[in-house]
Structures are given as C-alpha cells and as structure tokens.
Amino acid sequence: MAAAVAFTDLGGLAGAGSPELGGLEEELLYLNFENIVGKSAALRKVLDQVAIVAPTGATVLLCGETGTGKELFARAIHNLSPRRQRTFVRLNCAAIPSGLVESELFGHEKGAFTGALMQKRGRLELADRGTFFLDEIGDISLELQPKLLRALQEHEFERLGSANTIRVDVRLIAATHRDLQGMIRKNQFREDLFYRLNVFPIEIPPLRDRREDIPLLVHYFVSRHSCQMQKRIKSVPKQAMDGLVNADWPGNIRQLENFIERCVIFTRGEELNVPCAELRGSAPSAGSTFEQATRQVIINALKSSSGRIAGQGGAAERLGLRRTTLQNKMRKLNISRDYSA
Numbered sequence: 166m167a168a169a170v171a172f173t174d175l176g177g178l179a180g181a182g183s184p185e186l187g188g189l190e191e192e193l194l195y196l197n198f199e200n201i202v203g204k205s206a207a208l209r210k211v212l213d214q215v216a217i218v219a220p221t222g223a224t225v226l227l228c229g230e231t232g233t234g235k236e237l238f239a240r241a242i243h244n245l246s247p248r249r250q251r252t253f254v255r256l257n258c259a260a261i262p263s264g265l266v267e268s269e270l271f272g273h274e275k276g277a278f279t280g281a282l283m284q285k286r287g288r289l290e291l292a293d294r295g296t297f298f299l300d301e302i303g304d305i306s307l308e309l310q311p312k313l314l315r316a317l318q319e320h321e322f323e324r325l326g327s328a329n330t331i332r333v334d335v336r337l338i339a340a341t342h343r344d345l346q347g348m349i350r351k352n353q354f355r356e357d358l359f360y361r362l363n364v365f366p367i368e369i370p371p372l373r374d375r376r377e378d379i380p381l382l383v384h385y386f387v388s389r390h391s392c393q394m395q396k397r398i399k400s401v402p403k404q405a406m407d408g409l410v411n412a413d414w415p416g417n418i419r420q421l422e423n424f425i426e427r428c429v430i431f432t433r434g435e436e437l438n439v440p441c442a443e444l445r446g447s448a449p450s451a452g453s454t455f456e457q458a459t460r461q462v463i464i465n466a467l468k469s470s471s472g473r474i475a476g477q478g479g480a481a482e483r484l485g486l487r488r489t490t491l492q493n494k495m496r497k498l499n500i501s502r503d504y505s506a
Contacts, residue, residue, distance in 0.1 A: 201237050202385045203378035207370040211238070218365045219245035224317075226302075226362045227340040229369030232417030235340040236300065238369060243296040248336055251295035256288045259301035267309055268325055271316070277326025287324065289316060293333040302362065303343030303354065310355045317361055337362075372414045372421065379410045382418065386425040387437055394429060394486055398437050405439035412444045427459050430484060430494075460498045463491070467500070 201212070218225055219242045227235045236255065243253045261269055268278075272287030289297060299305075305313065316322040321332045339362045348354035372379065383401060391398045401409075414420050424443075432438040466480040473479045475488040484491060495501075 201234065201241060202381050203375060204381065205375040205377045207375045208378060211367060211369060212241075214365075214367050215241050216245065218242065218367075220247065221365075222246070222248075222336050224336075224362060224364040225338045226364070226366045227338065227369055228366060229340075229342060230371045230417055231342045232419035233369040233371060234418050235369055236298065238367070239296075239298045239300075239338045239340060242338055243298075243336075246296065246336065248295050252292060253296050253298065254288050254292035255298045255300060257300040259304040263306050263309075266305060267312065270309075270313065271322045272324040274324055274326035277324070281326070284324075287322075289322060289333055289335060290324075290331055292335045294335075296336045296338060299337065299339045301341060301343075302339040303341040303345055303348060307353065307355070310358050314355065314358045314361055372417045376410050379421070380406060382421060383409055383425060386422045387429060390426045390429040391432075394490055396429060396432065397435060398429065398432055399435040401437045402439065405437065405441055408439070408441045408444035430459065430486065431462060433484075459494070460500060463495060463498065463500055 201208070203209075215238060225239075225242060227238055229235055239255075240253060243249060256266075256269055258266055268281075268285065268287070270287050270289055272285050272290055273281050275281060275284050312322070317337060320334065321330050323330055345354050345359050345362075349356050349359060383406065387398055387401070409421075416423075428437050428439050431440070463480070463484070466483045467474075469483060470478055470480045474481055474491060476482070479488075481488045481491045486494075
C-alpha cells in the first residue's frame with residue numbers, strides 16, 4: 166500500500182462521520198483564525214496586519230486574487246473589533262446589476278422608481294454602528310462612485326426618492342481582485358475614492374505563495390465535507406498530497422475546496438481518492454472539469470442502479486452518500502433520475 170498521510174480534525178469539526186485522529190496532532194501545527202487555516206509566513210504576516218487594524222476602526226482595503234478568501238479576512242477584522250456585537254453587512258458590487266447597486270447601497274422610498282412598491286433601507290443604513298463589507302469595489306460604476314465617496318466621507322446620504330438625510334456610523338472594509346491604480350490611469354476608477362479606501366491596504370497572498378498551508382487546508386476540507394457526507398476518511402495518499410501541494414490552483418482556496426469536495430464524493434474507503442492526473446500540467450480552465458467529472462460519476466452510479474437512488478444497491482449507497490445529499494447534487498447538476506441531461 167502506498168504511503169499515506171493521516172490527519173486530525175481541524176476547527177472543531179469532530180462529529181458523526183468525521184475523520185478520526187491520525188496521531189499527528191503535534192506535528193500538524195495549524196492556525197485557525199476565524200476559520201482561516203494555515204501556518205505559513207505569508208499568512209501570518211496578513212493575520213498580524215488584521216490584528217493591528219481590527220481595533221482601530223480604520224477603513225481597510227483587501228486586495229487579492231479571486232478565491233483567496235477576502236470575505237473571511239473581512240469577518241475576522243469585524244469579529245476582532247469593538248463593533249463585533251453589531252451587524253456585519255455585505256454587498257457584492259459584481260453580483261448585482263449596475264442599475265440596482267445605488268438602491269442596495271442607499272435604499273429607496275416607495276414610488277422612487279418603477280417597481281419600488283415599498284420603502285427599502287439600504288445596506289449602509291443596515292450597517293449602522295457595525296461593519297460594511299463592500300466586495301468587488303472595482304465593479305462599481307463611475308456614475309455611482311462620487312455618491313459613495315460622499316457617503317463615506319460625510320457619513321450621510323439620502324435614500325432614492327427622499328430629501329431626508331440619514332446619518333450613519335459605519336466601519337468600511339472594501340475588497341477587490343482588480344488593479345485599482347491601473348483602472349485610475351484608464352479613467353475607470355476615481356482617484357479620490359481610491360485614496361479614501363486605501364487607508365490600510367492588506368494584500369491577501371494567493372495559494373501558490375503559501376504552499377505549506379495546502380496540507381492543512383486539505384485536512385480541513387476533507388474533515389468538513391466527509392462530516393457532511395457521513396464518511397470516515399482517515400488519510401490522504403502521500404503521492405496525492407504532493408500533487409495537491411505542487412498544483413498551481415489559479416482559483417486559489419475556492420478551487421482547492423471544490424476539488425477536495427469531489428474527491429470526498431469519489432472516496433468509498435478510509436483513504437481519500439484523488440484523481441492525480443488532473444493535478445499534472447496546466448490547471449483545468451473554469452470549473453467545467455469539476456462539474457463534468459462529478460456529473461459523470463453520478464450518472465454512472467445511476468446507470469449501475471437502474472436509476473434507483475435510495476435503498477440497497479441504489480446510487481446513494483454506491484457513492485457512499487446520503488440520499489438527500491445525492492438528490493441535492495443531482496438538482497444542482499441538472500441530472501434526472503433516468504440520467505438524461
């Protein structure tokens with residue numbers, strides 16, 4: 166049998182179906198800081214910055230590639246601040262149509278525009294005396310940027326359709342994967358807004374710059390997903406772990422977690438089943454490989470069970486999943502019982 170790396174439970178995830186202790190507790194030094202797992206120098210540097218700025222109330226700008234966990238760091242800052250007993254309100258500027266961002270930020274009065282059937286409080290108002298996390302700030306429109314700047318500087322704004330000024334006390338944390346200074350040179354982002362946001366910038370390192378954290382992250386994600394799927398996975402093959410550590414992970418931690426979730430789905434025994442061939446060479450583009458492979462393994466199980474999901478010999482039993490877990494994944498991947506598209 167190939168050498169394998171045993172692991173312990175991380176982050177208090179012990180429970181039904183979670184991995185048993187692997188006897189390496191003292192060797193596996195890990196840092197669980199608001200669910201941020203790692204021990205690398207690059208990560209510790211960022212956490213030192215978080216610890217310094219959290220109590221101050223200063224505006225923080227989190228910069229880093231997609232999938233590096235910027236929201237986790239924002240929540241860590243909030244939870245270490247004097248505002249931790251108040252609300253943490255999040256707005257992702259990239260996830261909302263540009264025409265609706267202003268209403269989401271400032272709120273609106275009934276009848277302020279077509280479809281405004283009732284009064285709505287904005288996210289800034291909801292975050293009063295708490296923390297407002299403005300994610301993907303680089304996606305906010307040029308037209309809205311001066312209004313946001315005024316609200317941040319003056320701590321006041323008006324709802325759409327209202328002349329009444331609302332004052333708020335909000336601690337701002339912004340995040341972006343974009344090069345804001347490059348956008349300024351292209352007249353795509355206001356320089357004055359950048360200076361207002363850039364009070365305390367923190368650069369979140371990509372996963373390739375903290376490779377020593379990958380084994381701990383693998384253990385963490387295997388523990389979490391095996392617990393959810395009621396599996397007892399106790400080890401990771403050494404060759405597979407080496408492949409995981411040396412992979413490029415352009416999607417960073419989000420990509421790693423998705424990959425590990427699929428590995429847990431594939432695994433039927435106590436050793437994690439890792440498709441090492443996918444880790445060699447260039448990383449797969451987008452998320453198609455993950456979804457296609459997951460879809461195929463479910464379809465194969467349905468074919469083998471003649472479309473039966475539950476019961477002895479059913480697809481759920483063949484995959485080592487609970488019936489409800491399998492049904493949720495089938496809905497997500499648009500797989501019908503007769504395994505047609």
